[in-house]
Amino acid sequence: MLSFVVHSDSLLLNKGIKESAIREQTHGLVIGIEREGERLLNPESGTVFKLNDVVWIVGNEKRIQVIASGRKADKK
Secondary structure, three states: OEEEEOOOOOOOOOOEHHHHOHHHHHOOEEEEEEEOOEEEEOOOOOOEOOOOOEEEEEOOHHHHHHHHOOOOOOOO
């Protein structure tokens, strides 16, 4: 399980989980989001990533790190 913060230059910013294709790109599952002191556990696919969200995800660690850095993951 890894976490990362959604920054202002993130490709995820203002996109829903499904729209962002984070599940497909990381081969993982978003298990939670921390937002303004509150925890959203097992967020629905329509949940939109907001600035400064802390995203908790399980999946392929290398792919998660690529997404967290703001770049798109390779499709390998």
